[in-house]
Amino acid sequence: MSKTPIDPATLDRLAEVAVKVGLDLQPGQDLILTAPTTALPLVRRIAAAAYRAGAGVVTPILSDAEVTLARYRHGHDETFDTAPSWLYNGMAEAYGKNAARMAIVGDDPMLLAEMDAAKVARAGKANSIAYKPALSKISNFDINWTIVAYPGTEWAQRMFPDLSADDATAKLADAIFAASRVTGTDAVAEWQQHNAALRARTRWLNDQRFDALRYTGPGTDLTIGLADDHEWHGGASEARNGVTCNPNMPTEEVFTTPHAHRVNGTVRATKPLAHQGNLIENIEMTFKDGRAVSATASGGEENLIKLIDTDEGARRLGEVALVPHSSPISASGLLFYNTLFDENASCHIALGQCYSKCFLDGATLSEAEIAEKGGNSSMIHVDWMIGSDEIDIDGIKPDGTLVPVFRKGEWAQ
């Protein structure tokens, strides 16, 4: 009998941690669990863990890669502008009644890469519009929610094309389990510790009230002004229903909002960017007063140019995030083609939309107030990696004082 590629006991722990730490699911609380069919072994464990924790009704909403592909392969052209709004309206109703939400990712991140891009874009747009009532309750943080990952074989083979299905799956499983901090015997305690460490970082950064961060390293000399009244976030945080959850598992970053008009200098990406099925390699970008005035790449440059031409805000930054080089995902050296992992592998910045919660009292601010404080707005939000073990970062105080933040890719404090 061959060894199963995904260790069942560790998968049990991941389910346990997802319910207890990712969600902190409350007794009597319903749970909507979206997942790909490939993740069924984790879906079943999460359902059991949720019921043991006193869940009301757990409702899995399973998507299937083959069914999704069937639409693009056989669907009639005139139907690509529609979406199942009835399902999303139902979800919005459930969140309105305090159901928690967990999403499992696990499908091939490049699933639609070979489908007709125009149809994918039309269906995506129709879906975004239909999903808005439900998504807004998640992004407003009305309820506790989380995203976790399952080592689907198609995803694994995308990452490790030279390995057998079993070997690739085993390797992705190891990487996900390590990144999700469930390899130890008391994963819940480890997560409590990890959340406390992230909280200490955000507290320190918020106390510093830096005016800007300056990045120096090979090909990089970049000063990122921070937005007025910016606030650093990271790890666990409290939803409006009073439950403290971890919206992403794994999570390594602490992040805040840069000032859309106060970014100057040049930055070199340290990892390729996987964007909509394409790889963009060796990005270099120069900013002047917040605007990217030049952008080059050794591979996929035309996709990069198309991306920053999306709208005016696509040339400006909406997020700055700090992740030490020694973080488990970074240490794995892997490219996951999935933001949940890749953005937690390295210090990163994002072109496009900012997070309103990354302001003091962000929930109460209007869009105009956010813009006035330097918050960027755009239809896109695309993270890319600028961290490495050669990057130093200094915090610049309003009086010009420099405070070491990162040295050689690690926290300096």
Next chain:
Amino acid sequence: MSKTPIDPATLDRLAEVAVKVGLDLQPGQDLILTAPTTALPLVRRIAAAAYRAGAGVVTPILSDAEVTLARYRHGHDETFDTAPSWLYNGMAEAYGKNAARMAIVGDDPMLLAEMDAAKVARAGKANSIAYKPALSKISNFDINWTIVAYPGTEWAQRMFPDLSADDATAKLADAIFAASRVTGTDAVAEWQQHNAALRARTRWLNDQRFDALRYTGPGTDLTIGLADDHEWHGGASEARNGVTCNPNMPTEEVFTTPHAHRVNGTVRATKPLAHQGNLIENIEMTFKDGRAVSATASGGEENLIKLIDTDEGARRLGEVALVPHSSPISASGLLFYNTLFDENASCHIALGQCYSKCFLDGATLSEAEIAEKGGNSSMIHVDWMIGSDEIDIDGIKPDGTLVPVFRKGEWAQ
């Protein structure tokens, strides 16, 4: 390489027939496809067939037996009176906008047999209440809908406990494919022929305007009065959205409403009744003026008594259905533990609720009008088999004339 237990080409045909004949799915029409995860191979084929037929969006809503069991095994007691009404409200919205509905059955019919019966009953009741807005649009026939079957391995092993998983699945697959009339090369044409044959039967029966049917056979001498203005139905029929569909695949029966107060004599069941995980064997029942005045069984008699004691209507008949002994399901000699099949294996009667559509202009009748015409009402509707190759049935005209309907289990006309 071993032969796969379910022939892929025949499964393709089943998907095709389900979409074209079961639903007659219309271009641009959305489809809600409920199914157990075990039926994924059929789900994928139906999605592809639906998209080829011009479907809008196909949304599978997959249930999972393990997730369902997890609730009964681990769920806290106080949560068994709740249901995911958000999902059913969403479905009702979709049906209100003319989405079609297909259900696939395929799970072990005895799945919940070993779970706490009280919890199963509470959850079932909560679910029925929550599902009502969606179900009423189906039972009112607002939209085209159908139910088809997939040979799930757990179901197969319940039917063939002595066979290996693969052999049991292969045997159930053969039985489902034969019963669903998809073993030939032009299954759509075969279904059109079958529907025409059923239509000829219902037309003849409706023209006869029988006052009653008299059944004679071993242990059986039963006269079933038919309701005033009863109407026979069977096979394809037209939904209120104008689409003609086959709500059940397979379907062999023609059926109508008996008179709740004009049933007299004794009847012996010809097959065991599988009811809520229990088998009730060798039922004998005597009726006087419509009411079951004695009921015995050689096995599970206490369950039979509990059943007919549910409410006043549970002791009276709500359906009478005619199925020739030579129908493919009957010929298989199998007990499927699933009404979709077992009720199409044999002439049957049902204790409990009648169908309002089995009256002339039934859609316009009030509950009081239905009761006045002899239609029964009850919380239950339980079919049981009374047909065999030894049963004769005569139609009795209002003037007492006898017309042979069945001889030795087959149509006499």
